[in-house]
Amino acid sequence: MKVGLLDSLGARYGRYWAALLKELGVEVATPALPAAEALALGRQSLPDAPVQVQLALGRVLELGRVDAVLLPQTAPVYSDAWGEALVELLPRRISSLPPLVALPDGGREMVAAATELGQRLTGNPGRVRLALERVKPLANEKREDMPPLKKGSRVTVAVIGPRALLADTDLSGGLRSALEELGLYGVYASDLPAAQVAERGERAERAETAPLGEKELFGALKLLDGKSAVRGVILTAPAGDAAHHAALERLAGKTHKPTLLIDVDAGQREWSELEAFRDRITVDAAARPAGPEADA
Template sequence: MKVGLLDTLGARHGRYWAAFLKELGLEVAVPALPAAEALALGRSSLPDEPVQVQLTLGRVLELGRVDAVLIPQTPAVASDAWGEALTDLLPRRISGLPQLIAIPDGGEAMPAAATELGQRFTRNPARVRLALERVKPLGAEKRAEMPRLSLGSRVTVAVIGPRSLLADPDLSGGLKAALDALGLHGVYSPELPASQVAERGERMDNAARAPSGEKELFGALKLLEGKSAVRGVLLASPARDGAHRAALNRLAAMTHKPALIIDVDAGQTEWPELETFRDRVTLGATARAAASDDPGEAS
């Protein structure tokens, strides 16, 4: 049996799943095309859909003849059909795809999902148990620390967006380069300690009913905007993703720091509005520094 394993959507535990499948004696197929070519495959079939969906489809198509493809789950925001049911929607839109299976990308649900998947693929409980034991260390969550909030003389900005965008270097690389070129130090929401983000996410209004993706974005914002080093908030939405754009619009209304919402597409390297944003946060930081150095202001 040949099973495809995708590394898209900001996947964190690809090594766990690859090792597990190999321990089961299955052949594992992984994407190999350059991201631009895979994206072109997906975009030709779904030209109007979000960029992360296009890349995921392209990666599925490049695998060719496989029996199933494992795709990491992502937390959905409100009205986010792709986030809620990507593995169900893609086969409805594109005929001839292999079986698509959503898998947890970490957390307590991952071993249980692996057990169920192993039983389905092998019908051999003993082998599944042995495979789970052998790959268990790969599933452990690494202790996460806060990323560096200051870098030399650069002004720090929080960059908030879905992991499927910001944790994928093929999609977010252009944005990171653009911020560096403008002299901004970006602190990206996927780099934050998940436990701290989750704790603050539960403080969101109506948290019990809020989609997990909304709570994750809210928690990241609240964790970063209270840091004195953070001078502004950049909210990054995947291109053509109306659900995330709407969620980030709601988030922008919750911060008192200078904020900007942008759309990010694969291969994009320029955002003219970033220069104005840079000037806002840089001049604001300079003014605050001058005020703190003025004895009259301090008294």
């Protein structure tokens, strides 16, 4: 049996799933095309889809004949059909795809999902139990620390957006370079401690019924919003993703700091509004010296 394993969509536990498949005796296929070529494949098939979906589809298509493809679950926001049901929607839009399996990317559900996957792939409970025991250390939640909030003389900005965008350098690399060239230091939501983001996300309005992606965006903003070193907030939506754009528009009203909302496409390196935003917060930073950090 040959199974594809995607490392896109902001996957954090790829090593765990790769090790599990190896212990189960399953041949693993991983994408190898340059991101631009994989994205072109996805865009040709789904020109109207969000950029992270196009890239994931391109990665699936490049794998060719496999028995299944594993990809991480994404955290949806309101009215986010792709985020809620990616593995169901893709086969409806594109015929002849292999079976797609969305797997928890961390959390308590991961081991249960691994057990079910092992049974599905091998039908051998004993082998599955042994494999789970051997890869157990890789399932442990990693110790995560807050990233530094200052870097040299650069002005710090919080960069808030979905993990599927910010944690994938094939998608967010151009933005990261653009901020550096403008003399800004970005603290990215995807680099924040997941447990602290989740804790603050539970403080969101109607948190008990809100989609996970809404709570993650709110939690990341609130983790950084009260930090005096953070002079502005850049909200980043994947290109073509109306649901995340709308979610970030709502989020913009939950901070009093200067805020800029942009769409980010793969390979994009310039945003005309970034320079003016840099100038605005640089003036603010010069006028208001940073004091002790506040607790968010």
